[in-house]
Amino acid sequence: DDIIPSKDSNGKPNAQPEGYVTVTFTKGTHGSSITGETIFYVNPNANKTLANITPKPTVIPDTGYAVNGWDKADDFTITGGA
Numbered sequence: 367d368d369i370i371p372s373k374d375s376n377g378k379p380n381a382q383p384e385g386y387v388t389v390t391f392t393k394g395t396h397g398s399s400i401t402g403e404t405i406f407y408v409n410p411n412a413n414k415t416l417a418n419i420t421p422k423p424t425v426i427p428d429t430g431y432a433v434n435g436w437d438k439a440d441d442f443t444i445t446g447g448a
Contacts, residue, residue: 368412369419372405382407387446389416391423396431400424408444416442 370380372388382388386407393400402423408414416422417440425433 368409368414370407371403372407373403380407383409386410387444389419389444391436393425394437396428397425397433398428399426401426410445414444416440416444 370383370386372380372382374380387410389406389408391400391404400423402421404423406419408419416436416438422436427433
Protein backbone atom coordinates (compact mmCIF):
# COMPACT_ATOMS: atom_id res chain seq x y z
CA ASP A 367 0.00 0.00 0.00
CA ASP A 368 1.16 3.52 -0.73
CA ILE A 369 -0.83 5.07 2.14
CA ILE A 370 -0.71 3.42 5.56
CA PRO A 371 -2.39 4.71 8.73
CA SER A 372 -0.06 4.86 11.74
CA LYS A 373 -2.38 2.45 13.60
CA ASP A 374 -4.03 -0.76 12.45
CA SER A 375 -7.76 -1.51 12.87
CA ASN A 376 -7.06 -2.75 16.42
CA GLY A 377 -5.30 0.48 17.42
CA LYS A 378 -1.83 -1.07 17.38
CA PRO A 379 1.00 0.93 15.77
CA ASN A 380 1.99 0.20 12.19
CA ALA A 381 5.68 0.50 11.40
CA GLN A 382 6.63 3.31 9.06
CA PRO A 383 8.02 1.71 5.90
CA GLU A 384 11.49 2.82 4.89
CA GLY A 385 11.37 5.76 2.50
CA TYR A 386 7.79 6.73 3.36
CA VAL A 387 6.98 10.24 4.62
CA THR A 388 4.70 11.14 7.51
CA VAL A 389 1.55 13.21 6.94
CA THR A 390 0.00 14.54 10.16
CA PHE A 391 -3.39 16.22 10.49
CA THR A 392 -3.82 18.65 13.42
CA LYS A 393 -6.87 20.41 14.84
CA GLY A 394 -5.56 23.93 14.24
CA THR A 395 -5.82 27.11 16.29
CA HIS A 396 -9.56 27.11 16.97
CA GLY A 397 -10.20 23.39 16.93
CA SER A 398 -11.30 21.91 20.24
CA SER A 399 -10.55 18.31 19.22
CA ILE A 400 -9.88 16.01 16.32
CA THR A 401 -11.23 12.50 15.77
CA GLY A 402 -10.09 9.67 13.56
CA GLU A 403 -6.66 8.71 12.33
CA THR A 404 -4.36 11.74 12.25
CA ILE A 405 -1.05 10.25 11.09
CA PHE A 406 -0.42 8.47 7.81
CA TYR A 407 2.71 7.09 6.14
CA VAL A 408 2.80 7.84 2.41
CA ASN A 409 5.07 6.62 -0.37
CA PRO A 410 6.43 9.91 -1.77
CA ASN A 411 7.11 8.31 -5.16
CA ALA A 412 3.53 7.12 -5.71
CA ASN A 413 2.10 10.47 -6.89
CA LYS A 414 -0.54 10.46 -4.12
CA THR A 415 -2.49 13.57 -3.14
CA LEU A 416 -4.31 14.49 0.05
CA ALA A 417 -7.52 13.41 -1.69
CA ASN A 418 -6.15 9.85 -1.64
CA ILE A 419 -6.07 9.82 2.18
CA THR A 420 -9.43 8.52 3.35
CA PRO A 421 -11.05 8.87 5.66
CA LYS A 422 -9.55 12.13 6.82
CA PRO A 423 -9.95 13.00 10.50
CA THR A 424 -12.75 15.28 11.64
CA VAL A 425 -12.10 18.57 13.46
CA ILE A 426 -14.54 19.74 16.13
CA PRO A 427 -14.30 23.56 16.22
CA ASP A 428 -14.28 25.72 19.33
CA THR A 429 -17.62 27.38 20.14
CA GLY A 430 -18.24 30.25 17.74
CA TYR A 431 -15.88 28.93 15.06
CA ALA A 432 -16.36 26.85 11.93
CA VAL A 433 -14.06 24.40 10.17
CA ASN A 434 -12.85 25.89 6.88
CA GLY A 435 -10.90 22.85 5.71
CA TRP A 436 -7.28 21.80 5.81
CA ASP A 437 -4.40 24.19 5.14
CA LYS A 438 -3.48 22.29 1.96
CA ALA A 439 -5.91 21.50 -0.86
CA ASP A 440 -6.95 17.94 -1.73
CA ASP A 441 -4.93 18.16 -4.97
CA PHE A 442 -1.69 18.73 -3.00
CA THR A 443 0.78 16.04 -4.13
CA ILE A 444 2.60 14.36 -1.25
CA THR A 445 6.31 14.31 -2.04
CA GLY A 446 7.60 14.99 1.47
CA GLY A 447 6.32 15.18 5.04
CA ALA A 448 3.30 17.45 5.44
